[in-house]
Amino acid sequence: MGSRFGYKTKQRTYAAHAHVDNMVPLASLLKLELENDKIESPIIRHGEAFQTKKGEDFTLTKTDCHRVEGDLSSSFAVFGILDGHNGASAAIFAKENLLKDVISALPSTLSRDDWLAALPRALVAGFVKTDKDFQEKEQTSGTTVTFVVVDRWTVTVASVGDSRCILDPQGGEISTLTVDHRLEDNEEERDRVMKSGGEVGRLSIAGGAEIGPLRCWPGGLCLSRSIGDVDVGEFIVPIPHVKQIKLSKAGGRLIIASDGVWDALSNEKAASCCRGLPAELAARQVVKESLRVRGLRDDTTCLVVDLMPPENYIPFPSPPLPVKKKGKLKSWLFGWRSKESTAVVPNKPGESGIVEELFEEGSARLAERLGSDLSSGVFNCAVCQVHITLTDGISVHAGSIFSMTNRMLEGPFLCSSCKLKKDAMEGNQTARGINVAQCV
Numbered sequence: 001m002g003s004r005f006g007y008k009t010k011q012r013t014y015a016a017h018a019h020v021d022n023m024v025p026l027a028s029l030l031k032l033e034l035e036n037d038k039i040e041s042p043i044i045r046h047g048e049a050f051q052t053k054k055g056e057d058f059t060l061t062k063t064d065c066h067r068v069e070g071d072l073s074s075s076f077a078v079f080g081i082l083d084g085h086n087g088a089s090a091a092i093f094a095k096e097n098l099l100k101d102v103i104s105a106l107p108s109t110l111s112r113d114d115w116l117a118a119l120p121r122a123l124v125a126g127f128v129k130t131d132k133d134f135q136e137k138e139q140t141s142g143t144t145v146t147f148v149v150v151d152r153w154t155v156t157v158a159s160v161g162d163s164r165c166i167l168d169p170q171g172g173e174i175s176t177l178t179v180d181h182r183l184e185d186n187e188e189e190r191d192r193v194m195k196s197g198g199e200v201g202r203l204s205i206a207g208g209a210e211i212g213p214l215r216c217w218p219g220g221l222c223l224s225r226s227i228g229d230v231d232v233g234e235f236i237v238p239i240p241h242v243k244q245i246k247l248s249k250a251g252g253r254l255i256i257a258s259d260g261v262w263d264a265l266s267n268e269k270a271a272s273c274c275r276g277l278p279a280e281l282a283a284r285q286v287v288k289e290s291l292r293v294r295g296l297r298d299d300t301t302c303l304v305v306d307l308m309p310p311e312n313y314i315p316f317p318s319p320p321l322p323v324k325k326k327g328k329l330k331s332w333l334f335g336w337r338s339k340e341s342t343a344v345v346p347n348k349p350g351e352s353g354i355v356e357e358l359f360e361e362g363s364a365r366l367a368e369r370l371g372s373d374l375s376s377g378v379f380n381c382a383v384c385q386v387h388i389t390l391t392d393g394i395s396v397h398a399g400s401i402f403s404m405t406n407r408m409l410e411g412p413f414l415c416s417s418c419k420l421k422k423d424a425m426e427g428n429q430t431a432r433g434i435n436v437a438q439c440v
């Protein structure tokens with residue numbers, strides 16, 4: 001038991017009490033740890049709502065995850081939206097496997113800070129592994145994924161496709177934590193797909209007229225990234241855009257929703273239409289408003305997650321915000337005022353509404369996303385985590401067999417199967433050829 005709780009905070013807590021009483025029972029230490037955690041952690045409330053047309057939208061909600069098994073102070077929560085297309089099997093598979101695949105790419109021995117720093121890379125590895133495993137099932141559906149990890153005040157969002165997560169921070173500006181991977185709206189992604197061998201164009205109908213959004217051919221998908229879609233082309237990659245932010249202790253609201261909502265409502269409208277309502281009612285209100293604007297033309301799903309200050313939080317009397325009256329209205333509506341409290345959580349002047357940006361990366365190239373960090377070990381494939389030896393591991397920085405680079409001895413390393421996947425995602429015709437030959 002002792003080693004499980006052997007974190008720096010624990011050691012500091014023990015040292016602080018040692019001079020008073022050398023025999024502090026373990027139960028007291030654990031209680032203190034949990035009390036500290038309550039002061040440091042937001043109260044999390046969530047709610048979801050949906051109206052279904054095709055039955056291909058799914059949500060993921062898991063609020064009882066722990067970095068260290070059995071250690072309640074290492075808890076984190078996961079929320080997600082998966083919007084499937086051409087069937088529901090990819091969305092269901094990702095819902096069941098993605099969290100496990102992300103966790104397996106994170107060493108269990110990391111401290112909280114190191115774990116959070118390693119999380120963006122683990123999300124990339126997990127998304128690629130889930131996609132690769134689904135492809136082996138040879139089913140033809142695909143799915144968007146917006147996957148949100150909440151650890152105390154740090155929010156990490158990984159996304160492929162066009163489901164979206166927005167943040168409405170208490171007293172601050174609304175921001176988008178995802179990027180829409182739609183060929184119609186994203187020129188950078190169009191270029192990448194075309195350079196990798198895909199064709200981008202609209203659907204042609206009789207008479208030569210072109211209709212609808214830009215799509216990738218073959219397949220006709222209007223997204224540039226997804227999990228699944230084995231029939232569309234490997235350049236429709238599962239490599240997520242990842243953004244990590246830290247909220248102030250004033251808290252804020254996350255609205256995660258499928259495109260049924262975002263095709264009807266702007267970010268501002270989605271946030272304002274449910275402001276002041278508790279999470280469950282807020283999610284219902286966003287869906288209701290979407291349907292009022294556009295009718296039920298697609299699956300429409302919304303997940304609202306509120307990060308609220310602990311009960312003993314006293315907001316610092318912050319100077320008037322340069323922004324908007326709506327901040328004041330919101331603080332009144334939310335009722336996020338302190339109650340009578342015995343403890344004061346220090347709050348810096350003007351802290352309310354400040355969102356600290358910790359990380360953002362959206363490249364579709366695996367080598368750039370896995371970097372040169374070896375914390376997952378030299379002897380495991382950086383994507384699927386299978387054991388590899390020094391002789392059969394291939395550097396993630398190695399080119400295709402026709403374009404060797406001088407970084408071939410640099411980690412992290414991939415197994416031969418994941419190396420083929422990497423080459424195919426980058427439009428390497430040779431690698432795709434090998435894949436096809438193996439399948440036959």
Ligand SMILES: [Zn+2]
Pocket residue numbers: 381382383384385386414415416417418419
């Ligand atoms: Zn592998």
